[in-house]
Amino acid sequence: MAAVIPRPGSRVRLRPQGVLLLLCGAALLRIALFSELYLRYVKEGLRPYLVISGTVLIALALLGLLTRTDDHDHDHDHDHDEDDGDDGQDGRSRAHDHTRNPRVAWLLTAPALALLLFPPPALGSYSAEREEARVAAQGAGTFPELPAGDPVDLTLGAFASRAEWDTGASLKGRTVRLTGFVTRDDDGTWSVARLLVTCCAADAQALKVEIRGATAPAADTWVTVTGTWHPVGTPGSDTARPVLDAVSVRRTPTPSDPYEKR
Known part of the structure; x- marks a missing residue:
């Protein structure tokens, strides 16, 4: 779903995909730009590529992190209701499910957060x-x-x-x-x-x-x-x-x- 600037009356919702990208990008910048931890994993000459990758991930996260749900979404749901006739309630549920992220998806942020806070040690x-x-x-x-x-x-x-x-x-x-x-x-x-x-x-x-x-x-x-x-x-x-x-x-x-x- 494309990211847009929220308009008055729209609802802003966090997406787990954006949070994951943000955490992974921040982890890359932490080890490559703000410290020398990256030397645990790659040679010194690869540092610029890690910085670029982290920056790109954060940029993509900011583009997709905030999405809006406005009257257009509700009109779309309403059209589903009319088409389904007696099954309008089911149609409304299905339409609503198209825009809902499974709560379990947020569990994926746990390893990404751990990577940011506790970078793996060097091989020993x-x-x-x-x-x-x-x-x-x-x-x-x-x-x-x-x-x-x-x-x-x-x-x-x-x-x-x-x-x-x-x-x-x-x-x-x-x-x-x-x-x-x-x-x-x-x-x-x-x-x-x-x-x-x-x-x-x-x-x-x-x-x-x-x-x-x-x-x-x-x-x-x-x-x-x-x-x-x-x-x-x-x-x-x-x-x-x-x-x-x-x-x-x-x-x-x-x-x-x-x-x-x-």
Whole structure:
């Protein structure tokens, strides 16, 4: 039903469709325009598209949120009454039902309101434990030397690639620093993990580095681990795994952008 400006004597009525659009649009603007929560779900470059989408949804909501019911509607109902003869009462009910929204439709606003007030968290240890990625060069080989100075800040992807594929052992004798969230395995080992995204959270892959020599904090706790590479297996084979002997484990706030980018 097209939205029009109410005229004197017309009745204004809220429509659940408009409310749903308004809540969804507001939720998009909240995470993309007024905060950095959108980084939990998509890459930074998609922010303008989220803002545009939220604006369009709100505009459509404002166009369709308020509708009028005036004398034309009543005349339409009256015509139905005359056509139905003795069944005028039924005709009037049917005509009235055409302009009435089922009350149950308002229940759909509950999840939309929850999305606005409580945005879903970023993916965490649950996802990492179920999908470990092998993000590395195709085949074994040598890697460039690490920058001078210790400790060296590395992404989990860079550390894992060197640990699994670098035949030149560029990590040997170097102190590195990794940041991610804690995951625990059933056998008592624990890892620092992060999720790698290509486009958005839907295509996330888990990066995990096993930590040895330190007590594990609670799962999903963000930490910065400083330590040295612990060689395991032969680079380029299925036996190679990224492992770090921890020197220190320090809790750190959850970053605004929790994902690693390809």
